[in-house]
Every structure is written in structure tokens, then in C-alpha cells.
Amino acid sequence: MSTPNISTLPKWAQAHINHLQMERNTAVRELRAWSDSQTESPVSITEYVCLGEQSGPSYMERYVQTRRLKINWHGIELRVALSEQDSQHENGIDLSWSPVVAGNQMVALIPTSYQSAALITKENMR
Numbered sequence: 001m002s003t004p005n006i007s008t009l010p011k012w013a014q015a016h017i018n019h020l021q022m023e024r025n026t027a028v029r030e031l032r033a034w035s036d037s038q039t040e041s042p043v044s045i046t047e048y049v050c051l052g053e054q055s056g057p058s059y060m061e062r063y064v065q066t067r068r069l070k071i072n073w074h075g076i077e078l079r080v081a082l083s084e085q086d087s088q089h090e091n092g093i094d095l096s097w098s099p100v101v102a103g104n105q106m107v108a109l110i111p112t113s114y115q116s117a118a119l120i121t122k123e124n125m126r
């Protein structure tokens with residue numbers, strides 16, 4: 001796909017496009033500055049964002065200042081906690097899960113590959 005030649009457009013359209021490009025560049029620059037100034041933590045969220053700098057999305061990591069996380073997805077609640085050494089176990093990551101709606105609903109832990117697994121409710125199994 002080729003880039004259209006804006007010089008053939010009316011002057012007001014050229015000015016508007018240049019203004020939009022300037023706003024976009026400023027927004028991307030500010031987003032990058034904000035991202036670079038974050039305080040790192042053990043918990044982060046990686047998102048794929050389209051900034052227009054390349055074809056396709058770029059990785060953007062946001063740090064969350066917490067030691068506990070809860071994720072609700074398709075009827076499953078996953079709880080993640082960073083644990084420090086105590087009487088029960090060494091430093092590590094604790095995982096627990098349950099159905100969002102209490103009852104007899106079951107959640108299965110299904111290995112998917114080396115050190116990887118999926119949590120799926122009985123209703124969503126194939």
C-alpha cells in the first residue's frame with residue numbers, strides 16, 4: 001500500500017493532516033515518556049498497542065504496584081499472590097482459582113505445553 005501524496009489536496013486539508021500528525025507524534029512521545037518513567041515492580045501487564053510507528057502492534061509494559069492480582073474471565077476467578085518465605089513454603093507465586101458463580105461448577109487445569117496450562121470451566125470444554 002503506497003502513501004497518498006497530500007500535496008495534491010487543498011491547503012486546508014494539508015494543514016489539517018499535518019496538525020493530526022503532529023498531535024499523534026506528541027501523544028506517542030508522551031506515552032513513551034510515561035512508560036519509561038514508571039516504577040518497576042514484580043507485577044506488570046504487557047499490552048499490544050498500535051502506535052503507527054511500524055506495521056502491527058508494539059509491546060507496551062505497564063507496572064502495577066501490588067503483590068496480589070485477581071482476574072475474572074469466562075466464569076473463572078484466578079487469584080495470584082507473591083509470597084515471601086514463611087512457615088508454609090519458600091518465596092514463590094501462589095495461584096488459586098474458583099468459579100465466579102458459587103455452586104457445583106468445576107474448573108479444570110489443563111496442561112497445554114511445557115510449564116503452561118489453561119483454566120477452563122466445564123461448560124467451556126470441548
